[in-house]
Amino acid sequence: MFVEKYRPKKFSDIAGQKSALKELISWINTWGTDKKACLLYGPSGNGKTTSVYVLADEINLEIIEMNASDKRNAEAIEKIVGNASQTYSLDGRKRIIVLDEADNIYGTVDKGGVRALVKIISETRVPIILIANEHWNVSTSIREKCKMINYPKLRYPSIAKVLKDIAKKEGINVSDSQVITLAKNSEGNLRAAINDLENYREDIDKIGTLRDTKTSIFHAIAEVFKRRSCDVREVFWNIDKSPDEILLWIDENLPKVYEKEDLEEAYKMLSKADIYLARTKRRQQYKLWGYAMDLMSSGVSVARKGNFKFTKFSPPSYFTKLARTKAERTIRKDITQKISKKCHCSTRVAKQYLTIAKNLSDYFELEKKEIEFLKSKIYL
Amino acid sequence: MKIEEPWTEKYRPKTLDEIMGRDYIVMRLKSYVQNRSMPHLLFAGPAGVGKTTSALCLARELFGEYWHQNFQETNASDERGINVVRNKIKNFARTKAIGGDFKIIFLDEADALTSDAQNALRRTMELFARTCRFILSCNYSSKIIEPIQSRCAVFRFGPLSEEAILKMIEKMSENENLKLTETGKKAIIYVSEGDMRKAINTLQAAAFLEKDIDEELIYQIAAKAKPVEIKDMIVLALEGQFLKARNKLDTLLLKYGLSGEDILRQVHREIFSLDINEEKKIKLVDMIGEHDFRLVEGSNERIQIEALLAKFAVI
Numbered sequence: 001m002f003v004e005k006y007r008p009k010k011f012s013d014i015a016g017q018k019s020a021l022k023e024l025i026s027w028i029n030t031w032g033t034d035k036k037a038c039l040l041y042g043p044s045g046n047g048k049t050t051s052v053y054v055l056a057d058e059i060n061l062e063i064i065e066m067n068a069s070d071k072r073n074a075e076a077i078e079k080i081v082g083n084a085s086q087t088y089s090l091d092g093r094k095r096i097i098v099l100d101e102a103d104n105i106y107g108t109v110d111k112g113g114v115r116a117l118v119k120i121i122s123e124t125r126v127p128i129i130l131i132a133n134e135h136w137n138v139s140t141s142i143r144e145k146c147k148m149i150n151y152p153k154l155r156y157p158s159i160a161k162v163l164k165d166i167a168k169k170e171g172i173n174v175s176d177s178q179v180i181t182l183a184k185n186s187e188g189n190l191r192a193a194i195n196d197l198e199n200y201r202e203d204i205d206k207i208g209t210l211r212d213t214k215t216s217i218f219h220a221i222a223e224v225f226k227r228r229s230c231d232v233r234e235v236f237w238n239i240d241k242s243p244d245e246i247l248l249w250i251d252e253n254l255p256k257v258y259e260k261e262d263l264e265e266a267y268k269m270l271s272k273a274d275i276y277l278a279r280t281k282r283r284q285q286y287k288l289w290g291y292a293m294d295l296m297s298s299g300v301s302v303a304r305k306g307n308f309k310f311t312k313f314s315p316p317s318y319f320t321k322l323a324r325t326k327a328e329r330t331i332r333k334d335i336t337q338k339i340s341k342k343c344h345c346s347t348r349v350a351k352q353y354l355t356i357a358k359n360l361s362d363y364f365e366l367e368k369k370e371i372e373f374l375k376s377k378i379y380l
Numbered sequence: 381m382k383i384e385e386p387w388t389e390k391y392r393p394k395t396l397d398e399i400m401g402r403d404y405i406v407m408r409l410k411s412y413v414q415n416r417s418m419p420h421l422l423f424a425g426p427a428g429v430g431k432t433t434s435a436l437c438l439a440r441e442l443f444g445e446y447w448h449q450n451f452q453e454t455n456a457s458d459e460r461g462i463n464v465v466r467n468k469i470k471n472f473a474r475t476k477a478i479g480g481d482f483k484i485i486f487l488d489e490a491d492a493l494t495s496d497a498q499n500a501l502r503r504t505m506e507l508f509a510r511t512c513r514f515i516l517s518c519n520y521s522s523k524i525i526e527p528i529q530s531r532c533a534v535f536r537f538g539p540l541s542e543e544a545i546l547k548m549i550e551k552m553s554e555n556e557n558l559k560l561t562e563t564g565k566k567a568i569i570y571v572s573e574g575d576m577r578k579a580i581n582t583l584q585a586a587a588f589l590e591k592d593i594d595e596e597l598i599y600q601i602a603a604k605a606k607p608v609e610i611k612d613m614i615v616l617a618l619e620g621q622f623l624k625a626r627n628k629l630d631t632l633l634l635k636y637g638l639s640g641e642d643i644l645r646q647v648h649r650e651i652f653s654l655d656i657n658e659e660k661k662i663k664l665v666d667m668i669g670e671h672d673f674r675l676v677e678g679s680n681e682r683i684q685i686e687a688l689l690a691k692f693a694v695i
Binding site: 001004017043044045067068069070071100102133155168186189191192196197198199202228229230231233237238241242247249269272279283286287288290291292294295299300302303333 | 385408411417419423427465466470487496499500501502503504507509510519520521522523526527529531532533534536538539540601639646648652660661662666672676686687
């Protein structure tokens with residue numbers, strides 16, 4: 001597999017993560033002076049795990065890895081990580097402990113895992129690296145002990161460059177524009193892009209339609225808005241999306257095409273479709289899915305009386321908005337937890353202090369980004 | 381004498397070439413066989429459209445006589461917790477393949493895995509990629525977490541074409557010496573709704589009863605009314621002939637023994653072929669949906685469907 005074959009061996013091979021790598025290297029070089037663990041976080045397929053392996057290679061460290069496929073309760077963590085954190089390896093190499101998928105230490109199955117980890121980080125004699133997609137899923141008590149290193153989503157030109165190199169070495173005949181399409185389709189996920197290149201090497205023309213759900217859903221919603229016919233329901237039979245997702249796609253784009261009465265009528269359909277979806281879930285009656293689908297597709301399609309105006313469609317923004325507020329909610333939660341400790345109250349009561357907390361930041365021991373968050377908000 | 385087996389197994393394609401109506405996917409899978417290498421795969425699509433069959437054929441062609449040893453099938457909806465991934469799957473993944481470079485784990489209904497379990501799968505897929513490839517099957521790929529999707533080549537299996545189903549049932553009826561009428565074939569296609577397993581099971585069930593198979597028998601076995609009877613009932617109701625429509629309904633309920641749910645499902649299907657304008661169709665669909673829901677909540681099916689038929693008259 002290309003992904004394994006071309007996994008970077010040196011820092012200079014890692015695409016588009018210069019500043020993260022710089023932070024990582026300086027952290028390891030000055031280890032012992034600052035935080036004993038660091039947390040690499042960012043979306044999947046952008047070089048986090050790879051850079052740890054390259055790091056170990058370049059400065060000759062032995063890696064002790066624990067990932068979500070291992071049991072990670074208190075006992076297991078102490079046994080494996082705890083021992084490793086106190087000793088050198090047999091061949092005298094220095095060790096490094098890697099906890100991949102650190103956002104997935106689970107409450108019930110991995111009982112006590114978080115607490116054990118916090119303890120080990122405090123006591124460790126070797127560097128510990130945690131890797132996660134979403135840092136807010138790593139518990140605060142762990143995050144506090146880590147240097148945070150962000151691996152941002154890769155930009156498509158960096159991905160395109162890697163793809164081009166691989167294509168050249170493998171003798172795959174692919175044009176610049178195809179490489180760029182592949183890179184853009186991957187949405188910042190280099191691994192996905194490389195897999196696509198490998199998978200479609202003999203069929204490069206098909207590249208436009210890959211990771212394809214996007215292209216086809218765009219096509220499908222265009223049909224809904226354009227055709228004014230009950231037949232559009234059939235368009236969705238071949239789309240790899242569940243009804244609740246399709247509802248969001250139509251909701252996102254509907255107001256760009258429909259106006260006034262048409263919009264009202266179409267939203268009536270979406271509202272009804274939503275009720276059918278809820279009934280489907282609540283009663284476990286999957287027979288009702290069909291009605292939801294028909295109303296959101298054919299119903300919306302037929303609701304239009306006015307002219308069709310062509311616009312650019314976009315994916316549902318609701319998810320990204322939700323993710324964004326999730327980060328905010330996490331900061332807010334962290335702050336209220338600090339306040340509740342200092343003021344002997346519940347986190348609910350602690351919210352009262354949010355408005356004055358920025359002026360008392362030293363007292364509450366707030367971090368820079370927390371103070372910035374408080375300052376940036378008028379309503380708290 | 382040979383033990384009789386389900387026809388779904390008897391006629392399950394053994395080679396990629398035998399798979400019907402999946403030309404593009406088959407072409408891709410064959411190129412994996414040719415290169416003796418494959419990425420992790422994700423098969424998405426509804427039931428009975430060839431996901432498992434494609435995986436089995438691929439394994440057979442890749443591993444030849446050793447395919448049984450190198451192919452592990454796990455149904456995730458039976459065992460879907462994180463411990464399955466950490467124990468059973470990981471153990472199979474880490475052992476060496478027999479007579480080949482890698483083996484295949486086929487994880488059926490992978491969307492039934494909890495997201496914890498899916499996360500536990502991520503590194504396993506990578507760490508043991510040298511010895512083991514995964515094929516995940518699911519209804520919607522979006523129910524699979526992104527980090528796993530990006531490790532896989534995704535194939536979408538849509539409902540099968542009528543042509544593919546027709547070819548299969550014609551082949552079977554010839555093989556089994558059945559006399560299947562043209563309307564009988566149409567009926568099987570109608571009741572199967574693009575699901576090959578359903579089509580084959582219906583035909584076998586019919587063949588247990590008779591060798592001459594016509595549409596009556598098929599609809600009877602599938603517990604479905606003839607589409608035309610459903611349509612008659614709808615048209616009568618739309619024309620305001622309530623009593624006649626209700627007589628039809630009673631026949632369906634009592635004589636054919638259909639459930640209210642079955643009837644409404646078919647009524648829903650027939651709406652789109654009616655000769656009425658599109659706005660009206662949507663209104664009808666919404667009404668049917670409402671009454672289908674009332675079937676769940678209510679206790680008397682007949683009353684709920686009667687109320688629906690009465691509504692049809694005033695629309």
